[in-house]
Amino acid sequence: MCRDCACGEPGPDPAAVPASAPRELTLHTALLQRNDAGAAALRQRFVAAGVTAVNLLSSPGSGKTALLEALAQRLDPTRLAVIVGDLATDNDARRLQAAGVQAVQITTGQACHLEAAMVAEGLHRLSHQGVALEPLELLVIENVGNLVCPGAYDLGESLRVVLLSTTEGEDKPLKYAPIFHGADLVLISKIDLAEAVGFDRAAAHAAIARVAPHAQVLEVSARSGAGLDGLIVALGLALPAVR
Amino acid sequence: MHELSLMEAVRDQALAAAHAEGAIRITVISLRVGELAGVEVEALRFAFPVAMAGTIAAGAELRIESEAAECHCPNCDAPFPAPHGCCDCPRCGAISRQLLCGRDLRLLSLEVV
Numbered sequence: 356m357c358r359d360c361a362c363g364e365p366g367p368d369p370a371a372v373p374a375s376a377p378r379e380l381t382l383h384t385a386l387l388q389r390n391d392a393g394a395a396a397l398r399q400r401f402v403a404a405g406v407t408a409v410n411l412l413s414s415p416g417s418g419k420t421a422l423l424e425a426l427a428q429r430l431d432p433t434r435l436a437v438i439v440g441d442l443a444t445d446n447d448a449r450r451l452q453a454a455g456v457q458a459v460q461i462t463t464g465q466a467c468h469l470e471a472a473m474v475a476e477g478l479h480r481l482s483h484q485g486v487a488l489e490p491l492e493l494l495v496i497e498n499v500g501n502l503v504c505p506g507a508y509d510l511g512e513s514l515r516v517v518l519l520s521t522t523e524g525e526d527k528p529l530k531y532a533p534i535f536h537g538a539d540l541v542l543i544s545k546i547d548l549a550e551a552v553g554f555d556r557a558a559a560h561a562a563i564a565r566v567a568p569h570a571q572v573l574e575v576s577a578r579s580g581a582g583l584d585g586l587i588v589a590l591g592l593a594l595p596a597v598r
Numbered sequence: 599m600h601e602l603s604l605m606e607a608v609r610d611q612a613l614a615a616a617h618a619e620g621a622i623r624i625t626v627i628s629l630r631v632g633e634l635a636g637v638e639v640e641a642l643r644f645a646f647p648v649a650m651a652g653t654i655a656a657g658a659e660l661r662i663e664s665e666a667a668e669c670h671c672p673n674c675d676a677p678f679p680a681p682h683g684c685c686d687c688p689r690c691g692a693i694s695r696q697l698l699c700g701r702d703l704r705l706l707s708l709e710v711v
Contacts, residue, residue: 380707384704386629387604
């Protein structure tokens with residue numbers, strides 16, 4: 356029977372249809388479905404372990420590692436772990452370890468971002484160092500310094516934090532809108548340098564509001580400690596009782 | 599520059615779908631790329647022949663449908679275009695927290711023989 360309209364007439368002979376007749380296959384599949392599935396599995400692990408997982412993003416040199424060093428001085432370092440991504444060297448992991456943080460380095464080679472599978476590998480390596488997820492309060496995934504590519508990859512995090520340092524200029528969020536748009540929390544870092552570099556705070560806050568309307572915004576300084584208590588609260592962690 | 603690895607994901611998904619349909623060649627691959635997806639379309643086009651070389655998709659045409667960013671304004675109760683991800687309503691200036699579209703990254707369809 357004719358398959359097109361069920362008219363009862365005999366259908367075309369399949370052998371008579373030219374082999375080269377193109378046909379369309381409708382797919383509508385997400386390009387990042389493999390990463391998304393990996394991220395969903397990570398998110399389940401983080402939720403089950405009761406750990407806050409942070410995906411920390413910024414351009415290179417805006418102070419991600421220094422901020423984590425400063426946090427480590429205020430939090431119980433045994434309840435904090437970091438997976439840090441860079442193209443090369445384990446310098447950042449060494450810095451964090453020197454600050455008492457349990458840290459593993461993922462070197463990505465030429466890859467400009469971390470993917471869920473790399474984070475799973477980082478967790479595996481942490482477990483080999485005797486670091487389990489359950490006792491942790493906070494797991495920070497310090498992404499490769501890059502304001503473009505890492506924004507596209509879900510790592511299973513519960514909080515996406517984007518840093519903008521005062522030395523980068525207050526219009527950076529407008530230039531790199533996609534990554535700021537995904538932020539839950541935007542940190543203006545190196546705020547102790549704001550005056551020295553002529554950083555226009557109001558313009559920065561206005562720029563962030565336009566491209567990251569959902570995000571909470573905090574001004575912090577790893578060097579002076581400004582804003583770090585507010586950051587700890589924003590991460591859902593308890594402030595230390597005694598300094 | 600993550601466009602090559604994205605294009606490798608396109609290739610793997612396209613080849614699997616074409617294989618499942620018994621196709622012998624892929625002639626067109628259609629994608630949708632959101633303005634806020636963090637992807638450079640020219641870099642995707644550059645990566646396309648590299649990723650498809652040596653497969654049944656070699657020589658295929660790449661079609662890219664771009665998806666503009668759009669927000670919903672709570673004051674005007676209407677959508678507005680959000681070029682470059684700026685979510686302030688051009689009518690009333692209110693900042694919208696509701697992105698309607700613009701982040702999609704999707705393999706839409708294939709043409710196969």
